[in-house]
Amino acid sequence: MTTPSPGTTIEADPDVPTVRIVREFDAPRELVYRAHVEPELVKQWLGPHSIGMDIDVWDIRTGGEYRYTATRDGEEIAHFYGSVHRVNPNEKIVQTFGFEEMPDAVSLDTLVFHELPGGRTRLEALSVVYDFESRAGMLASGMEVGVNEGYDALDALLARLTGAEQ
Structure with missing residues (x-):
């Protein structure tokens, strides 16, 4: 499965219960990485436009953890959490991703930040789940x-941070 969107590819492998997401950003790798690890930046882009985020814990380092609540119109609608297994700053984050409302759909996620020419970045994310049923629930x-x-909002945030927004 491939989802067309400006610059975003989402693929579900037919043979392995994975989801691969690829997106390129017009911003340096260090800035794209910061937008993933600094909670005040994460809150500005992660997730759908209609949902807000209350962060309880955001400790993105090897051995760290995170927990946040998605809100809509002031009401809690979902709870997310994970353990951070490995961080290579500006290069890679390996973490689990859990969704309390779907406890069997926990994934192991690897995010790789590739530096591209011209101060651009390609982000590749691979999520691995236990079985196809869990992946179907995720999707x-x-x-x-x-x-x-979320990535559209991240584009706008990165443009503001780099001063590229007109």
């Missing part, structure tokens, strides 16, 4: 909307 939960809208 059915609105993940595609959250990824696409």
Whole structure:
């Protein structure tokens, strides 16, 4: 499965219960990485436009953890959490991703930040889940909307941070 969106590819492997997401950004790798690890930046882009985020814990370092609540119109609608297994600053984050409302769909996620010519970055994310049923639940939960809208918001945030926004 490939989801068309400006610059975002989402692929579900037919043979292995994985989801691969690729997106390029017009910003340096260090800045794209910062937008993933600094909670005040993460809150500005992660997830669909219609959902807010209350961060309880955001400790993105080897051995760290995170927990946040998605909100809509002031109401809690979902709870996310994970353990951070490995961080190579500006290069890679390996973490688990859990969704309390779908406890069997925990994934192991690897995010790799590739430096491209011209101060650009390609982010590749690979999520591995236990079985195809868990992956189907992940995909059915609105993940595609959250990824696409979130990355659009990240584009805008990066443009503001680099001064490229007109």
